[in-house]
Amino acid sequence: MSASKLQESGEVRIAHSLHTNEEEFVARRRETVFQSLQKLKIHCSKSEVPNIALLGSGGGQRAMVGLLGSLVQLDKAGLLDCILYLSGVSGSTWCMASLYQEPNWSTKLETVKDQIIKRLTGPKVSWGDAFAKLKKYYYEKEIFSLTDVWAVMAVTEYVKEIDKFTLTDQWNQLSKDPFPIYTAIDKHCKEEKEKGGDPWFEISPHEAGYSLTGAFVGTSSFGSQFHNGSKKKPQPETDMLYLQALCGSALADRDEIFKFLWEKIKGEAAFEDSVLPRVDNPKAPPAYKCYQVLTDLVDVNLAVLNGKDYFALEQSIRKTLKELSGSKSHLIFQAGKTNLATKFDVKKFTEGVCKDLSQPLCICISDLVLSICICMAQWIWGRHYNFLHKMTDETVPSTLLKSEKRDYEDAGLLLNSPYFSVLREERDIDLIISLDFSGGDPFKTVKETHKLCEELNIPFPEVNVPSEKAKKPKDFYVFKGKNAPTVIHIPLFNVVNCGDNIEAWRSNYGTFQGSYSAEMITDLMDVAGKNISNNREKLLEQIQAVTEQKRQLMTI
Incomplete structure (x- = not known):
């Protein structure tokens, strides 16, 4: 059965090949690249046209604005139509999602850029709209996680909109732009690398799946329940707001994210109390006690995770629940009570607390807030049904076949650039242009990619950069190797566009901070753009060089 027929039938595709529709699009896009090269006086036959991929790293809104500024300058330089693939991690995917809202955005980028900046500097999404979206996620999705919360409470603060469209919606109007690839990672594969598996996960307009394993499902079916390769229970297609949250949920460390979300949840709870009718129960306990239990519950989970003392928090929760629910709480927790001879079962304890809070006397806590707090306590992000569940395919790592559900998260937690989406052999990439918007070592992504490629036997050039260059990088690096793609690496802040003020620029554009002002956006776009124009x-x-290299290889 063909790839496109498989996707239509809701079946899993196991193959090291491109989806039929991607192949057809690439053929059309290569014609655009060919015409662009002729205008640039780079002459070649159509078969010698190089495949060029542009990568945008993570970095929150810094990456979002930086990628936009870079693309604008690529367009002005006449180079944008040379790009075959555009792939992003984290904040770069926010930029991509905004661009691909507009059909054929690359043909009118100046206008699209102005529209995006106007939105980014405009009003935030209202609490009412945000809360309505959160409830929609909660009630319509079978699996709810912190990614849903992050989408509504965090991503909307930066992108200033609720994008309800889907990737397949975007594809229906895509014809003249680079092929987009959004990237994430499989959390379980990341944490269990020694057991095998493939953490590199990509989502394109046609299919979602494991880049290196070659296991995919139609994008509209990503999240649906599968058994042995066939769809068992459909779920709604992921919308673009959620996709941006899935790809961009690593803006800070766990403690910072927890603080951010908890403040938002308390605000959401207050909003809910003010706009929704409540059950009139004179015996209902004070709401703040219920929320204190939830706060302590999350802290207990964090303490257990970090190997810290949780005993005082546990006892405080037991005491407060007895005050709220009387003997019911005592009975619920008697079996789980800790002593020196038994190991504390934090998962059972968490489930028990939540069960107790759902009792009639604790109705001051809504199901939605309770579910959010369970997700926070257990730190559940990006949970989906596993489309590979119970398959029997020897080419797929066994670790991907066993579990009914998988968790997906920001690829920046493993590698802050989407190299492995374009290093698939079947994409046959000749030149990679890496735009690095990372907040730390500007060479970490390319160095780690080289190391990982060595381990995986994937062709990649040697990367030799003196460690002292990390603090004062230049604006343009080229890495070449035998039978490997050429890699151009461009750090955002460097000695050329920032002079001696690199650290000041990094400080002014932190990864986890409030949304940028209009002036900050203009300045950042200018700095990013100089890396292209200069x-x-x-x-x-380098485009000429890889074109000539491809010509020589074809004559052998």
């Missing part, structure tokens, strides 16, 4: 001739030189 190096136009070098970019042309």
